[in-house]
Amino acid sequence: MTPRLRNARSTDAGKIGEILHRFEVETPWMPKQHSGAEAVAFCGVMIDRGWVTVAYDGPQVLGFLARDGEEICALYVTPEICGQGIGKLLLDVAKSAKPRLSLWTFQANTGAQRFYLREGFKEQQRSDGARNDEGLPDIEYLWSQAAGEGST
Numbered sequence: 001m002t003p004r005l006r007n008a009r010s011t012d013a014g015k016i017g018e019i020l021h022r023f024e025v026e027t028p029w030m031p032k033q034h035s036g037a038e039a040v041a042f043c044g045v046m047i048d049r050g051w052v053t054v055a056y057d058g059p060q061v062l063g064f065l066a067r068d069g070e071e072i073c074a075l076y077v078t079p080e081i082c083g084q085g086i087g088k089l090l091l092d093v094a095k096s097a098k099p100r101l102s103l104w105t106f107q108a109n110t111g112a113q114r115f116y117l118r119e120g121f122k123e124q125q126r127s128d129g130a131r132n133d134e135g136l137p138d139i140e141y142l143w144s145q146a147a148g149e150g151s152t
Contacts, residue, residue, distance in 0.1 A: 001057050003086055005093055008052035008064065013044035015061040016054065019076045026079065029108040031134050046073065053093055055086045065090040072103035082111075091119055099145040107137040116141045 008016065017040030024030050024039070034042075043064075046052050051066040051073060063077030063086045072094060077086045094101055105112040107126065117123075121141035129135045 003055045003057050003062055005053055005055055008047045008054045010047055012054055013040050013047055016064045017043040019078055023076055055090055062086050065094055067094050070098050070100050072101055101143045104138045104140050107139055
């Protein structure tokens with residue numbers, strides 16, 4: 001597998017929507033709130049805003065990162081290839097574009113927490129979930145190139 005990156009196209013909405021929806025459906029602690037069609041539509045909006053970078057190998061989309069300025073809104077990789085460096089590849093491109101990045105992840109998502117800490121993000125605050133649609137407690141993380149955090 002030789003993953004490459006590119007800006008998402010409108011035709012990628014179905015593939016990245018499927019990745020996003022699979023996470024919701026296959027994660028036991030995640031509330032089941034959206035249909036597959038809603039996930040695709042949401043991904044289409046992010047693509048239209050120019051936020052999304054996809055990792056791909058041939059015709060297969062392996063994962064994606066959505067970034068609005070300094071905020072990482074989403075980072076998902078197909079479950080079959082988690083741990084193979086695709087998330088890091090996507091994150092490194094975001095780090096090269098901005099000297100500071102922030103994101104929120106759910107407290108229940110311990111795998112994401114380990115990943116972001118390993119990649120130089122620092123915990124900023126925790127919330128009780130009132131700020132997100134899922135109502136799940138979450139954690140804000142920050143990465144700053146200027147502080148020497150997470151430089152690769």
